[in-house]
Amino acid sequence: MKEGVSPMKAEDTKKSLDKRMTLKEAISKYVFDGCSIAFSGMGGEQVVAPTYEIVRQGQNNLTLMGDSPCEVGDYLVGMGQIKRIEVAWLAFAVAGVSPSYRRAVEEGVPNKIEVREFSNYTMGLRFLAGAMGLPFMVTKSLAGTSVEKYNDMIKVIDDPYEGNKVALVPAAKPDVAIIHANRADILGNTQYIGFSSNAENIARAATRTIVTCEKIVSTDEIKKAPTFTTVPQYVVDAVVELPFCSHPWNMPYAYAYDIPFHMKMMAEIDTADGFKRWMDEWAFGCKDHDEYCEKVGWTRLKKLAQIERKFCKSIL
Amino acid sequence: MSADPKNEENPTGREEFMSTDEKKYAEDYTLQELLVAAAGREIRDREVVFVGVGIPCLGALVAKLTHAPNVILAVESGCIGPTPYRLMLGIGDNACGENAICVTSLWRAFSDQQRGYFDMGMLGGAQVDKYGNLNSTAIFGVGSYHKPKTRLPGSGGANDIAISAKRTLIMMNQQKRRFLEKVDFITSPGYLDGPGCREKYGYPGGGPAVIISNMAIFRFDEKTKEAYLDSVHPGVSAEDVRKEVTWDLKVSPSLKTTPPPTKEEADIIRTLDSLKIYTGGGLKSLTFENYIKMLNSSHARIKLMFK
Numbered sequence: 001m002k003e004g005v006s007p008m009k010a011e012d013t014k015k016s017l018d019k020r021m022t023l024k025e026a027i028s029k030y031v032f033d034g035c036s037i038a039f040s041g042m043g044g045e046q047v048v049a050p051t052y053e054i055v056r057q058g059q060n061n062l063t064l065m066g067d068s069p070c071e072v073g074d075y076l077v078g079m080g081q082i083k084r085i086e087v088a089w090l091a092f093a094v095a096g097v098s099p100s101y102r103r104a105v106e107e108g109v110p111n112k113i114e115v116r117e118f119s120n121y122t123m124g125l126r127f128l129a130g131a132m133g134l135p136f137m138v139t140k141s142l143a144g145t146s147v148e149k150y151n152d153m154i155k156v157i158d159d160p161y162e163g164n165k166v167a168l169v170p171a172a173k174p175d176v177a178i179i180h181a182n183r184a185d186i187l188g189n190t191q192y193i194g195f196s197s198n199a200e201n202i203a204r205a206a207t208r209t210i211v212t213c214e215k216i217v218s219t220d221e222i223k224k225a226p227t228f229t230t231v232p233q234y235v236v237d238a239v240v241e242l243p244f245c246s247h248p249w250n251m252p253y254a255y256a257y258d259i260p261f262h263m264k265m266m267a268e269i270d271t272a273d274g275f276k277r278w279m280d281e282w283a284f285g286c287k288d289h290d291e292y293c294e295k296v297g298w299t300r301l302k303k304l305a306q307i308e309r310k311f312c313k314s315i316l
Numbered sequence: 317m318s319a320d321p322k323n324e325e326n327p328t329g330r331e332e333f334m335s336t337d338e339k340k341y342a343e344d345y346t347l348q349e350l351l352v353a354a355a356g357r358e359i360r361d362r363e364v365v366f367v368g369v370g371i372p373c374l375g376a377l378v379a380k381l382t383h384a385p386n387v388i389l390a391v392e393s394g395c396i397g398p399t400p401y402r403l404m405l406g407i408g409d410n411a412c413g414e415n416a417i418c419v420t421s422l423w424r425a426f427s428d429q430q431r432g433y434f435d436m437g438m439l440g441g442a443q444v445d446k447y448g449n450l451n452s453t454a455i456f457g458v459g460s461y462h463k464p465k466t467r468l469p470g471s472g473g474a475n476d477i478a479i480s481a482k483r484t485l486i487m488m489n490q491q492k493r494r495f496l497e498k499v500d501f502i503t504s505p506g507y508l509d510g511p512g513c514r515e516k517y518g519y520p521g522g523g524p525a526v527i528i529s530n531m532a533i534f535r536f537d538e539k540t541k542e543a544y545l546d547s548v549h550p551g552v553s554a555e556d557v558r559k560e561v562t563w564d565l566k567v568s569p570s571l572k573t574t575p576p577p578t579k580e581e582a583d584i585i586r587t588l589d590s591l592k593i594y595t596g597g598g599l600k601s602l603t604f605e606n607y608i609k610m611l612n613s614s615h616a617r618i619k620l621m622f623k
Binding site for chain 1: 369370391392393394395400401402405406407408409410411412413414419420421422423426427429430453454461463464465466467468469470471472473474475476479480501502503504505508513516517518519520593599600602603604607608611612615
């Protein structure tokens with residue numbers, strides 16, 4: 001593991017013509033101690049499998065930049081791998097709140113974390129600014145609320161044109177981004193069939209971008225439907241084929257939400273001991289994502305995929 | 317509240333489904349079902365509604381299946397205008413993009429809202445004050461923001477919705493410790509400190525229109541911007557409500573009783589949420605087998621309802 005240095009400065013991996021690697025390789029190559037990191041997903045489409053891999057590899061002192069992280073926030077905070085978060089929200093939505101976030105903020109367990117809060121839209125705008133190479137973005141959100149009051153990164157100014165109050169949020173430029181999409185080719189051309197959350201901007205704002213996808217397809221296949229390409233190859237450093245990456249979350253056009261699994265997890269991670277047991281079982285108890293899928297059960301995963309096809313059929 | 321029989325954009329067989337039981341109130345119903353129906357009735361046809369999860373979202377679907385067939389639902393993940401044949405289990409559930417008119421990105425959906433395209437937003441929180449300011453960030457207790465008694469999830473998109481949706485619906489649990497003179501933290505602004513405050517910050521949206529609690533419905537005085545009691549749910553008195561509010565609550569001179577769900581609304585709710593995930597304790601006891609069964613049967617049943 002590299003200490004505090006952005007790796008690969010010399011190597012222009014974005015120009016590579018075959019960016020395939022294993023998840024283990026991608027994480028160990030690009031996620032380093034002390035780095036800032038961002039993930040795609042929004043109440044679904046979450047980047048779960050890479051989160052487990054970061055838990056396994058143990059990179060530390062991370063700054064998490066995100067809109068509304070779920071596993072990636074709860075697990076990495078609970079494991080003590082995070083020193084700072086810049087987010088809008090951290091919880092498990094319908095399944096419940098994030099016990100690790102609560103323990104960290106309320107009790108400093110396992111360690112205190114620095115928190116800078118925004119809203120979903122304004123985190124989205126921070127990534128947009130990063131993706132546009134601009135220093136900040138302007139918004140009507142935030143001004144006059146406690147979110148602004150408690151966050152020194154938000155500046156409220158008078159609109160120089162019309163005189164109203166507007167808030168400024170700084171560009172988010174993470175060292176590394178991990179986004180999960182439906183499909184990509186080996187060059188990194190990445191297609192979402194369903195919603196894309198903030199993925200397009202998170203990918204572009206980062207120094208290094210790892211794309212995980214349900215399926216690697218040929219470049220000819222990408223060219224059949226180029227309007228689906230949310231992220232073109234020149235943004236991407238690594239491509240990892242990772243079916244069921246978002247489990248237990250849903251992936252549009254791929255598999256349904258496994259909410260019973262989430263409820264089982266919630267019951268377990270409610271206490272610090274339970275959290276440790278869960279990580280022993282599902283992160284350290286599986287050597288990789290394949291073993292995780294094996295453990296969840298392929299029959300179960302296939303059922304989730306099968307039921308999804310009944311509801312949503314893609315033209316791709 | 318009633319379907320427009322002359323609705324030209326809905327010339328299909330929907331009316332048949334709607335007219336038979338319309339306005340006949342359900343004889344037995346749960347409190348949650350009443351809340352769903354009450355939320356649904358706040359939505360007008362052809363509106364664009366930014367929905368959250370749970371009861372308000374269920375209300376929006378009931379509206380779509382009754383008096384508001386042309387409502388466009390939008391969610392934070394970037395899905396716009398779905399017609400899902402299943403319960404939406406979150407704002408990024410696949411159901412949100414099912415039969416949708418548009419799936420896009422988060423910042424684009426929120427930008428459409430800031431631009432003024434969204435008529436209504438739905439919000440909730442752990443604390444609300446008399447100006448409709450909401451806290452979903454932290455309960456300070458004897459501590460502070462940095463060392464709170466209870467850390468809550470945070471804004472998510474709530475701050476943006478509260479500022480930019482043309483009007484908002486707030487869903488709250490009625491408890492004295494939640495209905496406060498001042499909230500610990502303003503995550504989502506209502507009218508801030510009262511009249512003129514939203515204008516001062518140039519908020520594009522109009523602010524909260526209604527609070528629906530498990531006991532009552534509150535609306536906001538046009539002049540003072542203070543929430544007043546507009547309607548009590550069946551079996552609840554104004555006095556009961558006042559006991560669960562810390563400020564000196566004004567009561568509408570024409571205080572109403574919240575109508576129960578109609579038989580039609582209750583039927584729809586029970587079909588949409590057949591395992592009582594939002595309208596009962598169904599989530600805790602949900603097995604994988606029952607969940608898959610629910611998805612299978614809801615596909616067939618809900619598809620028919622949208623015909």
